[in-house]
Each structure stands twice: as C-alpha cells, then as structure tokens.
Amino acid sequence: VCIGLVGGPPRALQSCCVDPGLAICLWVCWLFSCPSSRPLDSAKVVRSLLKNMLPFSCPIIKTSHEALRLCLGLLSRKRHITRTSLTKQLHSTALLWSADIVSVHDAGGVRTVTLNNPKKRNVLSLAMLRELDVHFKEADAEHSVRCVVLCSSGPVFSSGHDLKELKIDSGGTAKIQEIFSLCTRVMTSIRRLSVPVIAQVNGLAAAAGCQLVATCDIVIATERSSFSLPGAAFGLFCSTPGIAVARCVPQKASAYMLMTGNAINAQEALISGLVSKVVPEEKLQEETDRVTSAIVAKSRSVLALGKKFYYRQIQMGIEDAYTEGEQVMLHNLQYCDSQEGINAFVEKRKPHWEHTDQKFSPCAH
Structure with missing residues (x-):
C-alpha cells in the first residue's frame, strides 16, 4: 500500500513481496493513482501490468500471469475501463489464484x-x-x-x-x-x-x-x-x-x-x-x-490425429466409422512422420519425427 501511495517503481515489489497475488494488488495500487472514475485504455493497462510482473520469479508466477490474462481479457472487450472495475475484478481473481493448488x-x-x-x-x-x-x-x-x-x-x-x-x-x-x-x-x-x-x-x-x-x-x-x-x-x-x-x-x-x-x-x-x-x-x-x-517415442501429430478420430468413431455407426476411417488413414499416410516411420521400419532404424502434420513430398526427400 505504501508503494502504491508514494508511486514507487513496480520493480521495488520484488524485494518486499513473495506472493504474486499480493504483488498484483500492490501493482494495481501503484498503477492507478488517478481518480477511480477516470477511463483507462484497456490495451495499455494489460500490456503495462503484464510487463511489470515479469521480474517476479516464484513457483506460481506463471499461474498468476494466466489469471491476469483471463481477468483482463474479459475486461478488455470494452475499449475503456475504470480503475474501480479493474481493481475489483483483479483482486478477486488474484485471491483465487494466489494459492498453489x-x-x-x-x-x-x-x-x-x-x-x-x-x-x-x-x-x-x-x-x-x-x-x-x-x-x-x-x-x-x-x-x-x-x-x-x-x-x-x-x-x-x-x-x-x-x-x-x-x-x-x-x-x-x-x-x-x-x-x-x-x-x-x-x-x-x-x-x-x-x-x-x-x-x-x-x-x-x-x-x-x-x-x-x-x-x-x-x-x-x-x-x-x-x-x-x-x-x-x-x-x-x-x-x-x-x-x-x-x-x-x-x-x-x-x-x-x-x-x-x-x-x-x-x-x-x-x-x-x-x-x-x-x-x-x-x-x-x-x-x-x-x-x-x-x-x-511416438509422433505427436500422428497421435493427435489418431486420438481425435478414436473418440469420434466411437459415436458412429460401424459402416460410417469404416468409411471415415479409410479417409483418415489415407490422410495420415500423407504426413511426413508417417512416411518416416514406414521407412525407418523397413530400414531397421529408429524414426526421426518432425512432430508436425506437414505433408510428405517425394521430391524433398
């Protein structure tokens, strides 16, 4: 609160705050010394707030950042916000997220x-x-x-x-x-x-x-x-x-x-x-x-495709599942990782995955 009143630099919080939730609230005090009814540019508030929280290094600062993004994302749908509305929303969010649950x-x-x-x-x-x-x-x-x-x-x-x-x-x-x-x-x-x-x-x-x-x-x-x-x-x-x-x-x-x-x-x-x-x-x-x-050890992209279709086909009739499954298999075969896996098996070596859904090009290989 003292830091907020005297308008000290946000980085000063590093030496006196351990909990990100408290640090966020103190930073709000520092940031909004203007009258509570004065409108503020939402985008500038978000950028400034996130930028000045970056120096903190503690186990849950990443989580606190995400709390900020969720909180401010809702408020930033409007072009302007007030100090009062932001502080209220931010304080409640910080309290919910400050514990490392x-x-x-x-x-x-x-x-x-x-x-x-x-x-x-x-x-x-x-x-x-x-x-x-x-x-x-x-x-x-x-x-x-x-x-x-x-x-x-x-x-x-x-x-x-x-x-x-x-x-x-x-x-x-x-x-x-x-x-x-x-x-x-x-x-x-x-x-x-x-x-x-x-x-x-x-x-x-x-x-x-x-x-x-x-x-x-x-x-x-x-x-x-x-x-x-x-x-x-x-x-x-x-x-x-x-x-x-x-x-x-x-x-x-x-x-x-x-x-x-x-x-x-x-x-x-x-x-x-x-x-x-x-x-x-x-x-x-x-x-x-x-x-x-x-x-x-598997290709991320291949597993992603397989997982998506696996749960999708469970909800289908068996004929529709087979019909779509054929197309999924053909699509899968066009992945670079698919052809790499087949070549690695034939050549009796470990595959080198790219982990992307990039399509295979014979000329490029």
Whole structure:
C-alpha cells in the first residue's frame, strides 16, 4: 500500500513481496493513482501490468500471469475501463489464484499436473477448475509437450466438487452455473487435447473426481484406489459425472455406482473398464514412466490425429466409422512422420519425427 501511495517503481515489489497475488494488488495500487472514475485504455493497462510482473520469479508466477490474462481479457472487450472495475475484478481473481493448488512440472516431453490441495481432499473448486482449464490449454499449445500426467498429492485423488460452493445461499445459481460450465469445459478439453492424458490415481476418486478419471485417456491406479459416484447421498445425483463414467463402464456397472453410491475398488474398476492398469503403490511411478516413455517415442501429430478420430468413431455407426476411417488413414499416410516411420521400419532404424502434420513430398526427400 505504501508503494502504491508514494508511486514507487513496480520493480521495488520484488524485494518486499513473495506472493504474486499480493504483488498484483500492490501493482494495481501503484498503477492507478488517478481518480477511480477516470477511463483507462484497456490495451495499455494489460500490456503495462503484464510487463511489470515479469521480474517476479516464484513457483506460481506463471499461474498468476494466466489469471491476469483471463481477468483482463474479459475486461478488455470494452475499449475503456475504470480503475474501480479493474481493481475489483483483479483482486478477486488474484485471491483465487494466489494459492498453489495445482502444480506443474515438465520433464522429457511429459507435463505432470498435480492436484495440490490435500487438506481439502483436492476438491474441484472453482479455483482448481480455473487452473486446470489454463494448464490443459497450455499443454495443447506447447509443441514440446508429448503427454500429460494428471496426479494428486495426499491420500485422495479428488473428492469432486466443493459442496460449500454449491449452496445456493452462498453465491446464487449464477456462480453454480459457472462452476458446472467450467467443469464441463475442463472435461471436454481433456478429450480434445492433442496429446494423451494419463490419470495417475492413488486413493479415492469420487463424484466429479471420478468423472475426471473417466475422462482421461489412460488410467493407472494403485491397489488401494477406489471410485465412487455418491452424489445421491447428498441430495445431488451425479448427473454430469455419470456422463463420463457411462461412456467407459458398462450400463449395469455405472447404474450401480450412480444409484447406490457405493465405491468400487481398483480391481472392480479394472474389470469394468474404468481404469487401464492396476499396480502396487510402490510400482505406480515406474508403470507411469513406462507408459509415458512409450507415448513420447511416438509422433505427436500422428497421435493427435489418431486420438481425435478414436473418440469420434466411437459415436458412429460401424459402416460410417469404416468409411471415415479409410479417409483418415489415407490422410495420415500423407504426413511426413508417417512416411518416416514406414521407412525407418523397413530400414531397421529408429524414426526421426518432425512432430508436425506437414505433408510428405517425394521430391524433398
């Protein structure tokens, strides 16, 4: 606040702030010393704010930047904004994003996204969903990412939505609608992601947490893991979680989970098709590494094409699926990576992928 009052330089924040959320709010104080009703150029505000936050280096500054982009993106739809409206929106966003409830780590083409709120059983709160939405979008856009591993800290993978946020008297139906809409966007973005998403489960996955698991492309779970759709017990049937579960679990099994709320163990989940592999807890990371290594060794562009058609053809009749599948195969063969893979197999060598959908040209090779 003192920095804001005296109009000190934004870089001075580096020596007194550790938390980006607080730093953002202080920077707002410094930036807007003008009357609250005076209109400001939105584009200049965005550029100045992001530029002056770059000197900060802490584990979650990237997340805070994305919070700013989301917040200011909404406000910048109008040519001019006021200090009051910007400060109000920015402050609420910064508070939601300042806690490191989702951590991200990159290594060897694998992006690991960790649900990191064990004290609250990794609930899919509005703040958590916002972060996941951003991280999945980033993974899709970054060419170096070959696959995503979604895991959690603590004994619970995720207990689903934060029921406190679903009380109508706490925020009204508009806020609840935002939570459900954002959750849907996160789930659909996993399916639309260009790279495979692997759920690494070591504990309970309940309600929307079970939905998150069911939505992932591959699921590796420990023997102690369990899965449930207990919403009816709380007066809120797991209607949206059931959408994902019913698409990978047979009808009788999914109906059992939805209508009784009883949890199924890892082996039952494996038999019903909810998970891909069950391993002892001490072997979880080893098995995950084995799967990610196999994925990273493939062409990103080929897997992206294959994943997209795989989920598309499931919804088709078999004849239509074969008809479109033929065209997808022909299209795939035109990729440089496709011809490189075939040539490498014939020549008994490892392929050298370009990881693009660039078409093959015989003259260029």
